[in-house]
Amino acid sequence: MKIVTIVGARPQFIKCSALSRLTRAHPRVEEVLVHTGQHYDSTMSDVFFEQLGIEKPRYHLGTGGRSHGAMTAMQLDGIEKILTAERPEVVLVYGDTNSTLAGALAAAKLCIPIAHVEAGLRSFNRRMPEEINRLLTDHVSEWLFTPSAEATRNLAREGIGAERVHEVGDIMYDVALFFGARARDEPPPPELAGRLDPRGYAVATVHRAENTDDPVHLAAIVGALADLSRRMPVVLPLHPRTRKALSQTGLADDARNIIFLDPLGYLELTKLVQDAALVATDSGGLQKEAFFHRVPCVTLRTVTEWVELVDLGWNRLPRQLERAAINEAVAAALQHRPTTAASPYGAGDTAERILAMLDGAYPPTP
Numbered sequence: 281m282k283i284v285t286i287v288g289a290r291p292q293f294i295k296c297s298a299l300s301r302l303t304r305a306h307p308r309v310e311e312v313l314v315h316t317g318q319h320y321d322s323t324m325s326d327v328f329f330e331q332l333g334i335e336k337p338r339y340h341l342g343t344g345g346r347s348h349g350a351m352t353a354m355q356l357d358g359i360e361k362i363l364t365a366e367r368p369e370v371v372l373v374y375g376d377t378n379s380t381l382a383g384a385l386a387a388a389k390l391c392i393p394i395a396h397v398e399a400g401l402r403s404f405n406r407r408m409p410e411e412i413n414r415l416l417t418d419h420v421s422e423w424l425f426t427p428s429a430e431a432t433r434n435l436a437r438e439g440i441g442a443e444r445v446h447e448v449g450d451i452m453y454d455v456a457l458f459f460g461a462r463a464r465d466e467p468p469p470p471e472l473a474g475r476l477d478p479r480g481y482a483v484a485t486v487h488r489a490e491n492t493d494d495p496v497h498l499a500a501i502v503g504a505l506a507d508l509s510r511r512m513p514v515v516l517p518l519h520p521r522t523r524k525a526l527s528q529t530g531l532a533d534d535a536r537n538i539i540f541l542d543p544l545g546y547l548e549l550t551k552l553v554q555d556a557a558l559v560a561t562d563s564g565g566l567q568k569e570a571f572f573h574r575v576p577c578v579t580l581r582t583v584t585e586w587v588e589l590v591d592l593g594w595n596r597l598p599r600q601l602e603r604a605a606i607n608e609a610v611a612a613a614l615q616h617r618p619t620t621a622a623s624p625y626g627a628g629d630t631a632e633r634i635l636a637m638l639d640g641a642y643p644p645t646p
């Protein structure tokens with residue numbers, strides 16, 4: 281069985297590492313990796329390939345740094361050519377980025393079955409580019425691998441046939457288990473050496489367009505993190521989009537206590553999260569990683585796709601995206617540590633389950 285896997289953005293490199301490790305060892309499966317180039321800096325891309333042992337992509341499309349339309353169109357064109365040449369049994373896409381949608385569209389037009397890992401997530405906010413990418417990808421996919429019961433229910437509500445939906449758990453949990461132990465021995469980034477006490481600091485990330493491109497939201501977030509930084513160190517590795525927005529708005533000038541860093545590798549960030557008192561983030565992946573390492577989290581949005589974590593008390597949402605409301609959520613998260621042992625995202629064997637299902641469905645031709 282030949283699988284063409286499409287990746288392009290940071291969280292996809294992390295997710296694909298789990299399944300790619302298995303395909304490499306599988307006698308009957310060939311995986312062809314395509315990197316769309318949506319994320320292209322060494323800190324946003326190369327470091328993940330090195331740290332997570334992902335094979336060098338066979339194709340690299342170099343489509344980063346463009347508008348949504350231009351990027352998606354260029355990806356679509358490049359992926360169509362690759363699929364026509366490679367003729368795989370399945371095209372595998374992850375998550376909700378422009379690269380996900382381009383991979384799904386290209387495959388759908390060529391009538392190649394699509395496997396979507398992390399299917400069924402919804403924010404119910406169609407102003408988010410990610411929501412459009414998820415909806416469209418799910419509706420053209422043959423294999424919808426959901427991470428949770430809630431995601432499975434979302435697909436049922438949209439009329440997607442249950443025979444296409446497989447609740448396999450969250451593949452990021454596989455990665456957190458596999459690399460979590462290795463991250464424990466990771467030295468801190470040099471800028472942080474000697475500055476952080478275990479459970480005495482917070483880690484924050486901000487990258488969503490809904491926050492970085494809205495000066496009111498960005499000011500509320502930076503203001504709240506600055507307030508927290510007067511209580512404990514706040515480490516904020518900056519996504520390139522956020523760095524640009526902060527320098528354009530001058531907002532960072534009023535937040536001198538925050539420790540701004542370049543983006544971190546997976547192991548460095550995991551180590552920081554493992555020992556933190558709190559995570560504050562608008563990233564879906566980091567919300568879950570906080571939970572996997574049992575660190576309370578405040579989401580820097582008023583909605584989340586990972587609703588289970590809010591129900592369990594590990595994640596808190598501000599009532600509004602305002603400084604005072606974020607401060608309230610932070611105070612509550614630091615005060616009340618949940619004790620539940622629930623594990624809503626499977627057993628850490630998601631990649632194995634996906635590969636077994638695909639392998640069973642495409643037997644060797646006699």
Ligand code: UD1
Pocket residue numbers: 289290291318319320321322324325344345346376377378379409410487488489520521
């Ligand atoms: C994308 C995904 C989002 C995902 C996120 C993870 C879409 C619509 N969004 O958002 O779902 O959660 O990735 O990070 O696909 N840039 C660099 N260097 C890089 C990468 C990007 O400077 O290595 C710049 C780009 O040129 C652009 C900005 O950062 O100006 C944003 O990058 P973009 O590819 O639009 O997506 P993300 O915001 O990262």
